[in-house]
Amino acid sequence: AQSVTQPDIHITVSEGASLELRCNYSYGATPYLFWYVQSPGQGLQLLLKYFSGDTLVQGIKGFEAEFKRSQSSFNLRKPSVHWSDAAEYFCACMEYGNKLVFGAGTILRVKS
Amino acid sequence: GAGVSQSPRYKVAKRGQDVALRCDPISGHVSLFWYQQALGQGPEFLTYFQNEAQLDKSGLPSDRFFAERPEGSVSTLKIQRTQQEDSAVYLCASSYVRGPSNYGYTFGSGTRLTVV
Numbered sequence: 258a259q260s261v262t263q264p265d266i267h268i269t270v271s272e273g274a275s276l277e278l279r280c281n282y283s284y285g286a287t288p289y290l291f292w293y294v295q296s297p298g299q300g301l302q303l304l305l306k307y308f309s310g311d312t313l314v315q316g317i318k319g320f321e322a323e324f325k326r327s328q329s330s331f332n333l334r335k336p337s338v339h340w341s342d343a344a345e346y347f348c349a350c351m352e353y354g355n356k357l358v359f360g361a362g363t364i365l366r367v368k369s
Numbered sequence: 370g371a372g373v374s375q376s377p378r379y380k381v382a383k384r385g386q387d388v389a390l391r392c393d394p395i396s397g398h399v400s401l402f403w404y405q406q407a408l409g410q411g412p413e414f415l416t417y418f419q420n421e422a423q424l425d426k427s428g429l430p431s432d433r434f435f436a437e438r439p440e441g442s443v444s445t446l447k448i449q450r451t452q453q454e455d456s457a458v459y460l461c462a463s464s465y466v467r468g469p470s471n472y473g474y475t476f477g478s479g480t481r482l483t484v485v
Binding site for chain 2: 261281293303355361362
């Protein structure tokens, strides 16, 4: 079975600073990978996805992620964080049968 | 509707009570998923429908959990004889394609179930 690991439970960055959230997956074939964001009391919103092709994918809200097969990673990045980015971020991998396997999440705090 | 709608938003149940959680997917969406999100955890798969057919129920934690989608649109997740470990947010997601989607899935805001 696939698994997704997000090593950082909490991350705090200053507003305007760059951000990188880590995600590692275990899957034998080329995975379908996703990043979602969840604000308190809200559902999950898709930020970006990787299916194939260019390993650097652009998403909404200025986020991007890079698929690195050699490291089994799909880290999320943003060059300049805004206070409104404070939320919980989930990395997910699509398993056979279309179901998503999620990591445990990383809570992002933004300090002014 | 414009999004995936779940009701109720909050549900408090006494231990042993039966509950029913409703999901209204986006109109025309073929695929529908239920996920369980415990406090401080990522969502975990419960079950998957393609139209009215329940194709995968491998994630249902016990036979107290039952899901249906009789007409291929609205889905209900029923939990019988609720226990404290059932306390979680239950998320519903839908997609208009059968296979891996280029658009991911649209999630509802969830139902927060608290069993006391």
